[in-house]
Amino acid sequence: MDKLVKAIIIEDEEPARILVKNYLKLHPRIDIIGEYYDGFNAVKAINELKPDLIFLDIQLPKLTGFEILELIEYKPVIVFTTAYDQYAIKAFEMNAVDYLLKPFSADRFNVAINKATEKLSKKVNEENKIKAIVKSIDMQELIIDRIVVKTGTKLKVIPVDSINYIEAQDDYVMLYTTEGKHLKEKTMKYYENHLNPKNFIRIHRSYIVNMNQIARLEQFSKDNYIAILKDNTTKLKVSCSGYKNLKKILNF
Numbered sequence: 399m400d401k402l403v404k405a406i407i408i409e410d411e412e413p414a415r416i417l418v419k420n421y422l423k424l425h426p427r428i429d430i431i432g433e434y435y436d437g438f439n440a441v442k443a444i445n446e447l448k449p450d451l452i453f454l455d456i457q458l459p460k461l462t463g464f465e466i467l468e469l470i471e472y473k474p475v476i477v478f479t480t481a482y483d484q485y486a487i488k489a490f491e492m493n494a495v496d497y498l499l500k501p502f503s504a505d506r507f508n509v510a511i512n513k514a515t516e517k518l519s520k521k522v523n524e525e526n527k528i529k530a531i532v533k534s535i536d537m538q539e540l541i542i543d544r545i546v547v548k549t550g551t552k553l554k555v556i557p558v559d560s561i562n563y564i565e566a567q568d569d570y571v572m573l574y575t576t577e578g579k580h581l582k583e584k585t586m587k588y589y590e591n592h593l594n595p596k597n598f599i600r601i602h603r604s605y606i607v608n609m610n611q612i613a614r615l616e617q618f619s620k621d622n623y624i625a626i627l628k629d630n631t632t633k634l635k636v637s638c639s640g641y642k643n644l645k646k647i648l649n650f
Contacts, residue, residue, distance in 0.1 A: 402429045403518060405451040406443060408466070409479065410435040410458050414500065418453050418479075421507045428511070437461020438553055444470045451514055456480040460555070464535050465546045468583075469553065473525040475517050477510045489534035493527050536584075542592045545573065547580040556580065559597075562627060563634060564589055564606040574632075599647060601625060601640035615644065 405428050409415045415433055422428050431447055434440040436459040444452065444466075452474050456463040463478065464486075478497035480486050490497045496510050517524070545556045556575055565572045566586050573580045590600050600606050613628045615636065623636040625644075636644065 401427075403427055403451055403515065404429055404431045404447070404449045405453065406430070406432045406434065406440075406447065406449040406474075407453045408434050408437075408440040408458065408463070409453065409455045411455075414455070414479065418507075421504050422511075424504075424508070425511055427515075435459065437463075437466050441466055441469045441553060442551075444474065445472050448472050449474050450518055451475045451477070453477050453479055456483055456486050461546060461553070464532060467528050467532050469546065469548055473523075473528055475514050475522070475524055476528070477514055485535065485538050485540070488538075489531050492534050493530045495527055495531060536588055536592075539591045541594050545582065547573070547582055549580065554580070558593060559608075561598075562608055562611045562629075562632070566604045599640070599643055601644065602635045602637045605634045605640075607634060609647070612644075615641075 405422075407415050407418050407430060409418065419430065422430065428451065431449060432443050434443055438460045440458070441461065454463045454466065454476050456478065457480070458466075461469070463480075476495070478486070478490060478495065479500060479502070480497060481500045487497065487499070496513050498506060498510055543558055545558060545561075547554050547556060556573065560575045560577065562574045562576065564586065565574065567581065570581050570583050571586060571589065573582055586600070586603075586606060589598070589606055593606065597609055598606055599609055607625060607627075611627045613626050613630065615623050615625055617623050621638060623641050625634045625636050626632070627634070
């Protein structure tokens with residue numbers, strides 16, 4: 399490869415950043431244009447600087463590496479770096495993506511660099527692989543405690559406890575929180591599987607509700623109910639199956 403490869407290092411531990419930079423001294427065609435230790439700044443840098451290559455840690459302050467993948471508009475070639483993480487490694491191996499397991503040697507680093515530069519020389523589009531990695535992680539039914547949303551150029555971390563309810567919006571969902579609403583490109587099934595079932599329940603094909611926000615249920619026809627939330631203005635339809643689930647969980 400003749401042209402310089404623009405690279406960004408995203409890593410919160412300084413010794414790890416130094417190690418990558420030292421290993422890169424043997425690869426003069428790779429030009430480090432930025433170093434970032436938190437996810438917010440990393441997303442902004444990737445979208446603005448459009449690097450060819452990034453070295454991406456998974457466990458980062460503010461955002462995880464996987465949350466970064468969801469939020470970036472520009473899709474570079476990625477070499478993932480991680481301490482042992484069974485879920486991450488499974489996702490990488492399922493989608494044939496290269497990763498460096500900490501601590502990694504110079505020889506292993508060089509193998510990753512050779513793979514990355516080969517992709518760049520062949521102009522391989524990594525967007526589908528990135529989407530596949532995010533999908534692989536989504537399929538692992540881990541309970542989440544926060545959701546990251548993007549509004550314009552701003553990122554916001556929403557604790558799930560602040561969500562009142564979630565409404566289906568075609569291929570998206572609308573999150574209604576104590577501070578407003580946010581559109582997110584996820585499915586209702588995703589949130590049904592990843593929110594704590596002790597706190598959130600699917601009451602209708604269009605609604606998942608925070609049970610702590612339910613004030614009361616009202617019957618408006620023979621077999622139909624609505625859930626009135628604590629703000630006394632929000633009324634959500636409750637399906638037959640949703641009503642049965644509520645009866646079982648709330649013991650009424």
